[in-house]
Amino acid sequence: MGATKTEHFTDKQNQIAIIAKALGHPARIAIIEYLLKVNECICGDIVNELPLAQPTVSQHLKELKNAGLIKGNIEGNAICYCINEETFDILKGYFSNIISVTKTQKCC
Amino acid sequence: MGATKTEHFTDKQNQIAIIAKALGHPARIAIIEYLLKVNECICGDIVNELPLAQPTVSQHLKELKNAGLIKGNIEGNAICYCINEETFDILKGYFSNIISVTKTQKCC
DNA sequence: TTTTAATATTGCAATATTACGATAATAATT
DNA sequence: AATTATTATCGTAATATTGCAATATTAAAA
Structure with missing residues (x-):
């Protein structure tokens, strides 16, 4: 026990829960708000903005991306992140x- | 380490994160949708509806209530729950x- | 091709969440 | 007063999340 019983709920319920869960951390809300302010940016910009280490920011970005809340486009050796309006x-x-x-x- | 660095973010960011986090579980989404369907109900109704034990449902209701997403009114020995539109x-x-x-x- | 810049991944410790059996608390009913 | 109905709390095991140092990866620049 301890694991969420995902299989007992509908796809829609799980979808909404996954998106909400991704927004359920102030750092990730701060990332969304920063993206909203600057339109688009790279991971390093967010590291400079937030009081969190680079691996931590990278992890939060990954979760936001997995939930479909942001998009990441490779631009050279950097990755350009922006909000995914659809979600x-x-x-x-x-x-x-x-x-x-x-x-x-x-x-x- | 391990604990969220709440103090580094704004009150608004923490507020949104807390509400989103409460919705970040399919059981709690299912509870919201059930309340939406039946308007109001008691805890036992939800226990009958969901594949979860009574203490688990009670815990989820507590989290939804703490986040301000539902209201609970005492009615005799039962508690009447309903959605809190404001949040x-x-x-x-x-x-x-x-x-x-x-x-x-x-x-x- | 070595160096530099930008991100991601790994591994781990600290903490939080999820789920439930057992039990307590509260109020109505008998 | 004892019973029943309803919900909350406690304790605990299993699992997940958070955060970061160290390291790996990738691509541009020197």
């Missing part, structure tokens, strides 16, 4: 739907 | 802003 659209749509349903409900 | 509004607003900014950007 944020999925989230926005998901939460918009939740809000529209709750508007018709009355809470206990 | 989802925060998320929707946050992601809407991200999307509107990225629309003006060009990715690498």
Whole structure:
């Protein structure tokens, strides 16, 4: 025991959870906000911006990329990172739907 | 090492991360979707719905409540749970802003 | 081709999460 | 008062995450 019972939930539930989980760390939120500010940048820029070591930043970037929240394009020996709008659209749509349903409900 | 460096990030970044983290598990997404379907319910209903033991469900409800995603009202010896729209509004607003900014950007 | 620059990966310690059996707490019911 | 119903808490094992030093990888530059 201890491992998440992924197989008992729907693909959609797992998809939303994976994306949300990737955003569930302040460093990764800070990376997203930094990308939003500078449009695009390389890993080293983020290392200079955040109070974290290079391997740690690299790991956070990997998780954001795996969840589809950012894109990384190789440019010479560096990698250019930027936000992947599509995945944020999925989230926005998901939460918009939740809000529209709750508007018709009355809470206990 | 091992602990998140919360103090190095802004309150807003930590707030969004805490909410996202609470949604970062398929069981908690399933609980939200069930509440959305039935409007309100008690813990035992969720235990019957999900393939998880009662203490596990109780723990997940606690995390959702701590993050402000659900509300729990005592009704006799049971507790009536329902979605807390306000917190989802925060998320929707946050992601809407991200999307509107990225629309003006060009990715690498 | 050696050096430099930029990232990724490995390995590991510290910490956090997940899940559940056992048990406690609380309030209604008998 | 004893029983029942409902939920929370405790304790613990299994697993996952976080962070970083050391090292590897890759491609440009000297």
